[in-house]
Amino acid sequence: MPPGDDQDRLRRAIDAAERVLIHDHGVGELADDETADLYADAVRYGLVLIREAASGFSPAVGRADPRIRWGEVAGLADGLSDADARRVRAAVRAELPDLVVMARALLARGALDGGSA
Numbered sequence: 001m002p003p004g005d006d007q008d009r010l011r012r013a014i015d016a017a018e019r020v021l022i023h024d025h026g027v028g029e030l031a032d033d034e035t036a037d038l039y040a041d042a043v044r045y046g047l048v049l050i051r052e053a054a055s056g057f058s059p060a061v062g063r064a065d066p067r068i069r070w071g072e073v074a075g076l077a078d079g080l081s082d083a084d085a086r087r088v089r090a091a092v093r094a095e096l097p098d099l100v101v102m103a104r105a106l107l108a109r110g111a112l113d114g115g116s117a
Contacts (some may be wrong), residue, residue: 006061006112013053013073014103017096020046024092041086043088047077064111098104 020043030036051074062070076095080088106112 005056006058007107009053010057010061010103010107010112013050014100014107016046016049017100017103020050020092021096021100024089028086030089033057040083040085040088040099043092044077044080047080050074051077060104060112065102068099068106073099 023039023042023046027035027039030039054074055071057070062068072093076091080091083091
């Protein structure tokens with residue numbers, strides 16, 4: 001797979017994770033069932049986008065920063081498919097902030113630029 005494909009996928013994963021975090025912050029309390037359901041559905045969609053991006057990574061992405069557990073991150077979409085909104089929120093808050101920081105750093109240092117990974 002050409003390095004640009006990994007970079008594009010990484011950018012898409014970061015974008016989806018950032019959107020999930022923005023949504024999480026903007027929603028506030030999950031006070032009623034309708035809000036909770038809408039929140040959970042929107043977040044699950046973002047997790048699916050992350051999974052889709054991560055599922056196409058070459059092995060070089062994992063080698064570039066093994067602290068990022070892409071397989072586990074990708075598995076969040078499946079693992080939370082039937083979870084209630086509070087569990088979804090807890091997982092998002094536990095996993096995505098560090099993922100975004102590490103993935104941004106990976107992209108910024110050019111670890112996936114042609115031949116350096």
